[in-house]
Amino acid sequence: MxxxxxxxxxxxxxxxxxxxxxQSATNFAYYKSGDSDAALDLxxxxxxxxxxxxxxxxxxxxxxxLFTTVxxxxxxxxxxxxxxxxxxxxxxxxxxxxxxxxxxLEEEEFKHVLQKAIASLSEAQREVFLMNRIDGKKYRExxxxxxxxxxxxxxxxxxxxxxxxxxxxxx
Amino acid sequence: MKKEKEILKWxxxxxxxxxxEDLKQSEDFETLxxxxxxxxxxxxxxxxxxxxxxxxxxxxxxxxxxNVRTLHFRQIFKVAAVITVLLTSAYFLFYNTNxxxxxxxAQTKSFQLPDHSEVLLNAxxxxxxxxxxxxxxxxxxxxxxxxxxxxxxxxxxxxxxxxVVKVLGTHFDVKQRNNYYEVSCYEGLVSVTYNNNTxxxxxxxxxxxxNKQIEKTDDFDAETPSWLQKESSFxxxxxxxxxxxxxxxxxxxxxxxxxxxxxxxxxxxxxxxxKIALEAITIPLQLSYKIKGKTVIFYKYEGx
Numbered sequence: 001m002x003x004x005x006x007x008x009x010x011x012x013x014x015x016x017x018x019x020x021x022x023q024s025a026t027n028f029a030y031y032k033s034g035d036s037d038a039a040l041d042l043x044x045x046x047x048x049x050x051x052x053x054x055x056x057x058x059x060x061x062x063x064x065x066l067f068t069t070v071x072x073x074x075x076x077x078x079x080x081x082x083x084x085x086x087x088x089x090x091x092x093x094x095x096x097x098x099x100x101x102x103x104x105l106e107e108e109e110f111k112h113v114l115q116k117a118i119a120s121l122s123e124a125q126r127e128v129f130l131m132n133r134i135d136g137k138k139y140r141e142x143x144x145x146x147x148x149x150x151x152x153x154x155x156x157x158x159x160x161x162x163x164x165x166x167x168x169x170x171x
Numbered sequence: 172m173k174k175e176k177e178i179l180k181w182x183x184x185x186x187x188x189x190x191x192e193d194l195k196q197s198e199d200f201e202t203l204x205x206x207x208x209x210x211x212x213x214x215x216x217x218x219x220x221x222x223x224x225x226x227x228x229x230x231x232x233x234x235x236x237x238n239v240r241t242l243h244f245r246q247i248f249k250v251a252a253v254i255t256v257l258l259t260s261a262y263f264l265f266y267n268t269n270x271x272x273x274x275x276x277a278q279t280k281s282f283q284l285p286d287h288s289e290v291l292l293n294a295x296x297x298x299x300x301x302x303x304x305x306x307x308x309x310x311x312x313x314x315x316x317x318x319x320x321x322x323x324x325x326x327x328x329x330x331x332x333x334x335v336v337k338v339l340g341t342h343f344d345v346k347q348r349n350n351y352y353e354v355s356c357y358e359g360l361v362s363v364t365y366n367n368n369t370x371x372x373x374x375x376x377x378x379x380x381x382n383k384q385i386e387k388t389d390d391f392d393a394e395t396p397s398w399l400q401k402e403s404s405f406x407x408x409x410x411x412x413x414x415x416x417x418x419x420x421x422x423x424x425x426x427x428x429x430x431x432x433x434x435x436x437x438x439x440x441x442x443x444x445x446k447i448a449l450e451a452i453t454i455p456l457q458l459s460y461k462i463k464g465k466t467v468i469f470y471k472y473e474g475x
Contacts, residue, residue, distance in 0.1 A: 009234060018227070019220045027215045036216030043218075044227050051232050091212040094205055111209050118210065132182060133210040139183050157182065158175055164206050165199065 008062060009054040017062065018047055024135050025066055028145075031127045032074050034083030042077070046070045067145040083126065084119045087111055110168070117167040125160035128153055173197060182207060271299040274315075276422045277442070279398075284309075288327070289320040293346075293398050294419040316346035318396050321359075333380060334365035343372075344396040351412050352380040357394060381409060397439060404439040413440075413452060414469075421445050428470040430458060 007013040022043060029039035046069035050057060057065055093107050118126060128146075131137045139157065143150040177194050180186050186194065194200060272292055274280050280292040285305040292298060296315020301308070309327040321327045323340030331347035334354075341359025346352070354363045356372040363370045363378045365385070370378050377388040389406055397404040403416050411432040414425045420442045438455055440448035449467065453460050458469050 015224055018224050022220045022223055023218050026218045030215050039216060040218060040223065044223065044230075047227055048230060048232050051227075052234060054234060085213045085215075087209070088212050088214040091209065094208045107205075107209075110205055114206060114209050115213075118213070129210070130213065133207065134213055134215060136211075139179075154179055158179055161178065161182075161203070161206070164210075165202055168202055168206070 008050070008057060008059055014051060014054065021063065021066060022047070024131075024137075025070055027135055028067060028127060028131065029070050029074060031083070031085070031130045032071070032123060034081065034085060038077075042070050042073045045073055063145055064147050068147060071146075082119055083123075084115060085130070087115065113168050114164065117164045120167065121160050121163060125156045125163070128156040129160040129164075132157060173199070178203060269299060270302045271297060273297040276418075277420055284311075286322050286324055288322045291318040291399060293317060313345055313347060315348070316344070316398070318342070318344045318399060334363055337362045337364070342395075348412070348415060350382045351415075354378045355391070355396065357396075381412065398442070401442040402439050403442070406437050407435045408437075410434045410436050410452075410456065417448065417452065421448065422465065424466045426466060426468045428468060430469050430471060 008017065025043045025046065026036075026039050029042040030036055033039055033042070046066055049069055050062065050066060091111070093104065095103065118129070121129065128142055131142050131145075132139070137145075139150050139153045143153045146153070174194065174197055177186065177190065181191060181194060195204075272280055272282055272290075274292050274294055274296050276295055278294055282290055282292075284290060284300070285302060286309065288309075290298060293316035296313070296317060298311055298313050298317060300311035304310075307325075309321075309325055310330065311328070312330045314331070317329075319327075319329065319338075320342045321338055321340050325339075327338050327340070329336040329345050331345065331352065333347050333352035336343065336345055336354050338359065338361050341361055342357040343359075343361045344353075344355045344357070346354075352365070354361060354372060355377040356374050358374055361372040363372060365378070365380060372378055375390045375392060377391065379386045379388050386407075391406075403413075403420065405413055405416075409432065410430070413436045414427075414432065417423070417440065418425055420440075423445070434456060436452065436456065438451060440451040442448070449460055452458075453469060458471060460467050460469050462468075
């Protein structure tokens with residue numbers, strides 16, 4: 001274990017770890033803050049902490065350490081605000097063959113409602129839901145990163161689904 | 172929510188295509204499918220990992236040194252070794268006041284004990300005594316031969332492998348060699364303890380044990396042992412003891428050929444001239460000798 005810890009202190013090894021995880025950590029910070037600039041800043045600060053404390057971090061838990069640090073830094077620095085996450089510019093429609101104006105309008109409307117509904121999720125539900133949907137992470141992986149049980153992840157996931165469904169069907 | 176378990180499994184990519192078909196038949200699935208589809212296309216800020224890493228490195232971060240202190244065993248051993256040496260030498264300097272005097276072949280040495288008693292040490296001999304306790308206990312250990320001129324005072328003991336000599340204040344000689352023990356009194360009174368028997372020696376008397384046999388001895392009238400005048404004297408002493416003394420006074424090895432070394436010898440040899448000394452022993456015994464380097468061979472004169 002100590003040998004692996006030392007690896008983290010090696011610049012080449014740290015860089016590799018950085019490249020691998022910087023995107024998903026930034027996404028995570030973004031789900032929390034809804035601010036892309038602030039998200040990267042948070043992540044940079046978290047990586048800086050890992051580098052500074054490289055000799056004291058258990059290698060097997062360094063990913064969890066990264067996400068926990070991002071979360072803590074977020075709680076310390078950023079005021080909670082409504083998080084509205086935009087769609088990618090070229091979002092394909094579910095039914096690509098259907099190009100009727102009615103359908104397209106309907107789908108745009110749906111996206112708009114969905115976006116609002118996601119913004120209304122609790123922070124815990126949103127991060128889990130988006131890590132699954134956007135980053136394509138499995139529940140197990142999310143649980144490891146957040147330092148919670150897989151059951152808790154599934155509960156948040158199903159809670160998020162319920163809220164989203166209700167809000168969409170109410171309109 | 173109906174079929175919650177299946178939905179969660181579906182979102183986690185754990186359902187087979189057939190199971191997905193089944194799930195599609197459930198009533199609310201259309202909405203869920205839309206949610207799942209469109210939420211996956213929410214945008215996140217794209218990070219240029221390399222550029223961000225360079226930016227991080229430009230922060231000039233310093234690694235915090237771990238708070239681990241290595242035990243420097245080598246250092247500890249060094250310190251321990253120094254302390255051991257210091258303690259040992261201190262012990263020898265201040266506590267262990269055992270003094271010893273030693274002579275090699277053909278050497279004599281004279282010195283004074285703390286009470287100004289004189290000791291003359293013959294060749295190949297050693298004396299050990301405790302300087303600190305000397306005032307309370309005049310004890311010393313002797314290997315070899317020495318002449319003592321003891322100042323009056325408490326009992327003065329000379330311990331040897333063969334016996335103990337006790338005096339109050341006298342002049343005497345003790346000779347303890349291989350299978351040879353001899354005490355001669357020159358002044359005062361000497362008490363010799365040998366095998367739990369104590370003999371008192373007045374001046375001019377000698378107590379002698381050869382091969383564990385107490386020998387009869389003649390009185391002598393010398394005032395000091397002859398070896399103080401660089402001469403060894405013998406009165407009816409087996410040749411092998413004479414040869415042993417010769418080897419101690421000259422740095423030579425003596426071998427014998429067809430010579431009865433238990434033959435008794437009376438006479439003396441000087442410590443200053445090897446040729447005269449060898450002749451002084453061989454001629455009276457009708458022997459001859461030849462020298463080969465450091466070895467001297469005694470052989471029967473008649474046989475030649």
